[in-house]
Amino acid sequence: MALAVGMRVLTRALHRPWARGLRVAPGRTGPAAGGGDGVRCFGSPRVLVEPDPAAGVAVVKMRNPPVNSFSLEFLTELLISLEKLENDKTFRGIILTSDHPGIFSAGLDLTEMCGRKPEHYMEYWKAVQEMWLRFYLSNLVVIAAINGVSPAGGCLLSLTCDYRVLANNPKYTIGLNETRLGIVAPFWFKDMMVNTVGYRTAERALQLGLLFPPAEALRVGVVDQVVPEDQVQSTARSVMAQWLAIPVCRPGVQNQGLGRAVLSPEALGEAPSCLIQPLAAPDDPWPLDASRQSAFPPRGLPACLCLQAPLFLSLVRTLVGFGVHPKSKRISS
Numbered sequence: 454m455a456l457a458v459g460m461r462v463l464t465r466a467l468h469r470p471w472a473r474g475l476r477v478a479p480g481r482t483g484p485a486a487g488g489g490d491g492v493r494c495f496g497s498p499r500v501l502v503e504p505d506p507a508a509g510v511a512v513v514k515m516r517n518p519p520v521n522s523f524s525l526e527f528l529t530e531l532l533i534s535l536e537k538l539e540n541d542k543t544f545r546g547i548i549l550t551s552d553h554p555g556i557f558s559a560g561l562d563l564t565e566m567c568g569r570k571p572e573h574y575m576e577y578w579k580a581v582q583e584m585w586l587r588f589y590l591s592n593l594v595v596i597a598a599i600n601g602v603s604p605a606g607g608c609l610l611s612l613t614c615d616y617r618v619l620a621n622n623p624k625y626t627i628g629l630n631e632t633r634l635g636i637v638a639p640f641w642f643k644d645m646m647v648n649t650v651g652y653r654t655a656e657r658a659l660q661l662g663l664l665f666p667p668a669e670a671l672r673v674g675v676v677d678q679v680v681p682e683d684q685v686q687s688t689a690r691s692v693m694a695q696w697l698a699i700p701v702c703r704p705g706v707q708n709q710g711l712g713r714a715v716l717s718p719e720a721l722g723e724a725p726s727c728l729i730q731p732l733a734a735p736d737d738p739w740p741l742d743a744s745r746q747s748a749f750p751p752r753g754l755p756a757c758l759c760l761q762a763p764l765f766l767s768l769v770r771t772l773v774g775f776g777v778h779p780k781s782k783r784i785s786s
């Protein structure tokens with residue numbers, strides 16, 4: 454299904470480049486997540502934050518209908534919310550979930566990735582990387598309460614979290630399905646998966662573009678817990694309490710050199726620009742060996758990406774999977 458929808462969205466975006474996927478959800482206020490009096494939700498049109506100051510926790514709900522895809526606007530709002538919470542010493546943890554049960558996130562917004570100007574791709578790609586880095590490196594404990602389907606970038610976002618609770622609904626699949634769309638998952642997507650499920654499982658999952666239903670997701674370890682749908686939020690809160698009982702949980706993990714293995718100290722210094730630098734230097738020598746070159750363009754490569762061939766190829770050089778890109782060493786070693 455993801456393949457069909459992906460192709461449909463891409464084709465439509467090509468023919469309707471003005472269709473930006475910019476859907477503004479109405480604002481909303483309500484009681485705090487913890488039910489405390491006088492504490493109001495805040496956020497932005499696409500991101501709702503339900504604070505529970507007493508617990509030091511905020512529930513961050515993605516609400517970018519219809520599928521919580523990562524449009525540029527949505528990414529920007531999500532990052533602003535995260536930054537606000539990080540700068541507010543009241544909060545030590547966030548629970549990341551969807552305001553629209555059934556869909557956690559459809560991942561990158563496919564309409565952002567074709568029919569646009571090169572500058573837009575740069576801006577968009579930078580925002581995607583920043584989202585990943587900011588969540589991955591956040592000093593807040595982040596628990597994902599996955600209450601819907603979570604392909605590709607949606608899965609990546611959950612992989613940045615410290616713990617993943619998935620609702621037990623066979624429709625709620627999760628995984629990195631990029632190859633099914635004819636695109637290669639960036640090496641940092643791949644590294645996150647390898648860190649989570651191990652090399653062989655990640656290799657097979659990425660090559661086949663597997664989307665795991667809950668039982669399988671738990672078995673391979675892409676999620677930490679599968680619970681009945683109506684217990685996802687409460688389980689996430691219990692897990693959070695367990696994490697917050699540890700005085701130095703997230704910074705402590707970093708100090709032990711665990712969990713942040715994808716990033717080298719060099720990349721940490723100037724991460725976003727460092728990561729997109731190869732895209733800005735499209736004349737770099739082709740880094741793929743002959744056998745890999747013959748695999749491009751992959752079968753099923755969306756037509757619009759073929760039309761963007763020069764950009765796409767330079768991106769492929771940046772985004773390759775499984776260690777064929779020399780530059781990946783500086784990030785993933």
Ligand SMILES: CCCCCCCCCCC/C=C/C(=O)SCCNC(=O)CCNC(=O)[C@H](O)C(C)(C)COP(=O)(O)OP(=O)(O)OC[C@H]1O[C@@H](n2cnc3c(N)ncnc32)[C@H](O)[C@@H]1OP(=O)(O)O
Nearest residue numbers: 454455458459462522559560561562563566574604605606
């Ligand atoms: C920047 C330069 C780019 C160059 C190229 C480099 C490429 C590098 C990319 C690297 C990594 C990519 C990561 C990604 O995340 S790619 C996105 C992958 N996502 C998917 O495969 C999910 C596709 N969607 C679905 O499977 C289903 O929509 C879903 C199961 C999520 C929900 O199904 P449901 O039946 O509830 O809803 P619909 O399918 O009817 O969809 C509703 C509307 O939403 C539109 N839609 C769906 N997904 C996306 C999406 N990812 N981006 C934008 N829009 C999306 C869908 O078309 C429907 O729209 P309409 O209501 O207008 O018909």
